[in-house]
Amino acid sequence: MNITRRKVIILASGGLDSSTVAGIAKSSEAEIYGLSFDYGQRHNKELQAAKKIAKHFKFKDLKIVNIDLSLWGGSSLTDKKKLIPNKGINKNIIPNTYVPGRNTIFISVALSYAEAINADFIGLGVNALDYSGYPDCRPDYIKQFQKLASLSNKRGRENKPIKLWTPLLDLNKEEIIEMAFVHNVPIEATWSCYEGGRTPCEKCDSCRIRIKAYENWLSKR
Numbered sequence: 001m002n003i004t005r006r007k008v009i010i011l012a013s014g015g016l017d018s019s020t021v022a023g024i025a026k027s028s029e030a031e032i033y034g035l036s037f038d039y040g041q042r043h044n045k046e047l048q049a050a051k052k053i054a055k056h057f058k059f060k061d062l063k064i065v066n067i068d069l070s071l072w073g074g075s076s077l078t079d080k081k082k083l084i085p086n087k088g089i090n091k092n093i094i095p096n097t098y099v100p101g102r103n104t105i106f107i108s109v110a111l112s113y114a115e116a117i118n119a120d121f122i123g124l125g126v127n128a129l130d131y132s133g134y135p136d137c138r139p140d141y142i143k144q145f146q147k148l149a150s151l152s153n154k155r156g157r158e159n160k161p162i163k164l165w166t167p168l169l170d171l172n173k174e175e176i177i178e179m180a181f182v183h184n185v186p187i188e189a190t191w192s193c194y195e196g197g198r199t200p201c202e203k204c205d206s207c208r209i210r211i212k213a214y215e216n217w218l219s220k221r
Helices: 016-027 045-056 100-115 139-151 173-182 205-219
Strands: 007-011 031-038 061-066 121-123 163-165
Touching: 007 016, 007 100, 016 031, 016 045, 016 121, 016 173, 031 045, 031 100, 045 061, 100 121, 100 139, 139 163, 173 205
Parallel strands: 007 031, 007 121, 031 061, 121 163
Antiparallel strands: none
């Protein structure tokens, strides 16, 4: 997809992936609008990171929407009674860090925002190779949601659909780190840890994936 000088909404979590998407958009001279969510996550430190990324890349705006998914929990990210898994990824199990319906809710809100400001793209940091098996980060999910996005609003019905832009979808985390450096992402300002402490726990799935990828990237330099 060609986003050069187009209006783009970035779902900005403050993590490495969404920040890299923002970096790519900035390199393409896109007009960037950030959208973040305070959804009752224990690691809401990521919102501070999102603000830093927005400032670094000079977003036109960054909106933080409050949607408290901790009201019903269902995930260790929104229910502090549940323990964050720290034994490594099991490819056959979707971990309890999966937040029910999170991306469906976030993308739906982004579509509303995009239509309101006449944005052409919604940038998502999802990737299908180095992830924890979440159902709403997979290519088939994105493909089907694009169909819904094209049917669910005025722009889509007028044959000017808002596109879900997923430039990292087929990349592994090591390749994403490379892209981050290429596109001037301040990696030290991003936040990936699920625990949300003062410093990364280095044990949760998100930390493990990031650390391993960075070490692999360094070894090839």
